[in-house]
Amino acid sequence: MELSLAHPALKAFMCGSLSGTCSTLLFQPLDLVKTRLQTLHSNMQPGSARVGMVTVFLSVVRTEKLIGLWKGVSPSFVRTIPGVGIYFSTYYSLKQHYFLEQGPGAMESVLLGAGARTVAGVCMLPVTVIKTRFESGRYNYVSVAGALRSVCQIEGPRALFSGLTATLLRDAPFSGLYVMFYSQGKNTLPQEISTSPYAPLANFSCGILAGVLASLVTQPADVVKTHVQVSPHLYKRTADAVRYIYNEHGFPGFFRGGVPRSLRRTMIAAMAWTVYEQMMARMGLKS
Template sequence: MEFALAHPALKAFMCGSLSGTCSTLLFQPLDLVKTRLQTLQTGVQPGTARVGMMTVFQNIVRTEKLLGLWKGASPSFVRTIPGVGIYFSTYFTLKQHLVQGKSPGAMEAVLLGAGARTVAGVLMLPVTVIKTRFECGRYSYGSVTGALRSVCQAEGPGALFSGLLATLLRDVPFSGIYVMFYSQTKAALPEEISLTVSAPVANFFCGVLAGVLASLITQPADVVKTRVQINPQVRTLQAIASIYVEHGVDGFFRGAVPRLLRRTMMAAMAWTVYEQMMAHTSIRRCFVLSQ
């Protein structure tokens, strides 16, 4: 415990990993449904009947059983647990250097969120590619390591970084916008709320609001990212053009509802857990130092 107290960046990593574990287990079905919505009906012309979220959900349960909703959970765990930990430890380190413990302003919050997400996104991109392929149902990988080996042998190591541009265009703005809305909304709350037992609830609802806004703004980039990672021979601009030709503008918002639900709840949960655990650590550090 003294080691964790002496290394707050490590504590931030541990807090992020814990919240990532819980949120992945709870919300993996939403991510699966989102990916299936974004990858079905290729070649369908605009104006034809669209398959909705509940239809996809029912089809998965009918054909793959209830546990099929957690398909892709293993790469999700491999990606999210260290990924969220890397994100929060990077965020904490950047915050210490940029604002030195003060509450960040709007632009500082954008830079903090964007910087942390860039580091985590690039480091975890190979697992993100494997996760997307697991979820789409078009590949029959047996394990995460087997999938990594198969992609390297069949397509070359570069395929593990397919969709890098689209991923960064999705994740970096999402995180920057999220942290800005979250920090500014939380700062606008009455100060006495942060001193009561209602603080975690208030933080959670600030996170929900920030997540909704950030998810809607970055949804088109998520659709493009999915298309490129499933078809690595397709470039980002080609994916944008094909989505528009096949589905029109609506195509860029496929899977918006399950993604909004998942990203909003995951981010709100992650930040609530992070804030509470870091605050608890600060209190314990002060207690230890006073002894």
């Protein structure tokens, strides 16, 4: 009996990992540009979000070549392949356990998404810290394993969990809001579209809208998380980073890097959910 319950969860893990891998490879440059924008020094004002994004993009290509846009893709893979798998398998298990007969409502969707993201976020936080540092361009790490060893030896294992509060404040609400907007959007689709060959495209469109709304709400937490993980020696508490960002950049500073992050998170989430649901359907499982 235990094996039969675990088997669908394992399938959900595999589907989630594959969907996350494809989307991470495609959109890693947007994540790198977002991180660089958020960690600009106070005397390097990028102007508007759009000009700042283009400026940073061209600067990376000019100084680090085109391949530089994929800096940090190794830790992204190390984080995404198991991380997205953990997220979807947890989400699937919770949904099957609590909402097997009746689908979740709006608030239940928020709790499902937030709960699954919290589990995945805590499990993968050490790799998230390394990934953020890779992308910042301030550390000369050669490999993920070498970076993990370096942090443990120089800063102590605790540094691998820096920004935990900000990460959960960003990821749990994002995922909860995303699942709510996405599921509610799908429920409003006419039955003839949901059962037509265009269903994946319609689902992807719902994912785009859900991603934009969830990204805007959680952008300030993402900026704080980046600062804490890149410079943990400067911020003893999350509140210290919040105070610094506000004093140096004002309220708009909490939305720095919002354009590339919204693009990346929206496209990744929409693609991941579309691929996940299609693969689960092919396996005969209800996602």
